[in-house]
Amino acid sequence: MRKKFCPRCGREADKFYGRVCKYCFLEKLSVINKLPSKILIKTCKICGKIYYEDKTFFSLESAIDYSLTKIISLPEISSATYKIKDNVAHVTLKMGLEDLEKEESKSISIVSKSIICESCSKKNIGYFQSVIQLRAKDPLLKIISDEVEEELKIMNRNDPLAFISKTEEEKNGKNFYIGSKQAAVEISRNIKLKYKATVKRTSKLVGELKGKRVYRDTILISLGD
Template identity: 40%
Template structure:
């Protein structure tokens, strides 16, 4: 078999890769320069949400994975591994071309800027889409409030506006201002099943944004009848 010689290094080889031996070919193939020297993200100082390019993530790792996935879309890149340690992101790239493999590594600085995310800002300014009006006796009110806080915590996992901006305590119950009308409507159904009571829903125009009418909802959950007494079902459920 006639020997071939690499035009770059002069080494004898049996197979060429783009007119080069395997070593010289792999030497010119590199993707680590796609990784920036500094990866910058923003983290909310109140809730811990991570912001990168107008997109929110629950964890720093989720944001870093999104950044790396956008950087490496080449078919030759088979796997990307990373590790976050001491304010740095260590990235390992596994490259495979034809029957050749190569690994590269680069360490980038992880720059984190502390901010107030838009959801925490909205909460701090008293933003709300719905008012949940609970009318009940004192003994039930405290139980309802605990349930409200529990359910809002659950709903906030899938609805970023599911937060309580403020609570007004009244003699016959309280008003809860909720950031998301969707969460408020889901919440009142849960409360009705658990504590019984009557629901009344009304709405009024809050504002118009880009030609779209935005309404604010008032949701009344009444646990007390016209004589100020609870029903047998309400008493039974409150004792559970």
């Protein structure tokens, strides 16, 4: 049988990976340089939400898990494990092709940055898309007001504009300035169903944004005596 030699190192070999021997193949196989040396995680100092790239998280752990899973999702990597110590993720990766396997490890720094997120800065400047005018008497007014606040807190997990930027006490009720139109609609629907309230919604054209008309809603919710 004719002997075969690796074109790269000249070693004699009977199996080739690509066009080279297993030593050359393993030497070239490396993902370390494709991985970042740090990941940046942002935490909002007002609402405490955690951000990595365009995603929102409610715990640092889930943000780190997500970011590491994302950066190690390279086709060469067959398995990966990591442990975190003092803001450094120690990642061990296994790569393989056919009967070959190679292990590499890398330390990735987890850099946290404190920010004010977009939703909190909007809230700070008094941004709103809808005004809920709740008209009721105490104790119902107080009960429903608390429910509105609670509901918005829950909705805020999925809708960053679900917040109250301002409230006004009126002699026959209370006004809520709400960042998200959708959240305001949902809240008014819930109050209507639960308390058999009368709901009247009006929209007002307030301007244009990127060629689209922008409307602000006023939702009047009245509860009879």
